[in-house]
Amino acid sequence: MEDAFKNRLLKTLVKENPVEVPPSLMKEQKASLVEDFKKRMSEQGMGPDDFASYVEKWDGDFEKTAAEMIQSSFLVDAIAKKHDLFCKKEDLDAKFAEYAQQTGIEESRIKEFYGRPEQASRLTYMLTEEKVIAFLNKSVKVKEVPAGSLKEENH
Incomplete structure (x- = not known):
């Protein structure tokens, strides 16, 4: 299954079925996204200062992605439960x-x-x-x- 299609489907699912995201999960997911990003960027030679300003600038994006990931995993879970x-x-x-x-x-x-x-x-x-x-x-x-x-x- 092509990733872009999967992502669009999950995004639509989230949009049509808004789910409350617990703040603790949100914090965890966002931190892990930022950590992941940090690893990738330092491998490409980005320094800590550049990284800090980048994360600050794109904070909203990290937050949005984290929320979507959590919501889609909730929904995947709910659908899996319902339909075995x-x-x-x-x-x-x-x-x-x-x-x-x-x-x-x-x-x-x-x-x-x-x-x-x-x-x-x-x-x-x-x-x-x-x-x-x-x-x-x-x-x-x-x-x-x-x-x-x-x-x-x-x-």
């Missing part, structure tokens, strides 16, 4: 087999890597999200229109 779309053991096994095939790494080593709680929960969520998106895609008639083909209609 949570990632199951066989979904994980299929993913491990697929990774092994793609990478040429033994399946046992892949399972070992995803045996760690943080990696496991990330993968489980990702697969649940995939199932929810596929479900929404089937049940909601989403029309993919190539960008640029939307023209203003004159009546």
Whole structure:
């Protein structure tokens, strides 16, 4: 599934179903976004001062992204609960087999890597999200229109 489409679908979902974001979660998610960004930027040679002014300037963006991520994960969770779309053991096994095939790494080593709680929960969520998106895609008639083909209609 193409990421841009997935992001648009989740954004629409959030817009249509506003969810209250607990401030503590918000703080955590935002901090982790900023931390992530910091890691990427320092790898590209950005100094701490530049970084600080950048984060200050784009604070609202970090906040908005954090809120959207939290809201979409709440909604994915709610839809998964309602329609029994949570990632199951066989979904994980299929993913491990697929990774092994793609990478040429033994399946046992892949399972070992995803045996760690943080990696496991990330993968489980990702697969649940995939199932929810596929479900929404089937049940909601989403029309993919190539960008640029939307023209203003004159009546």
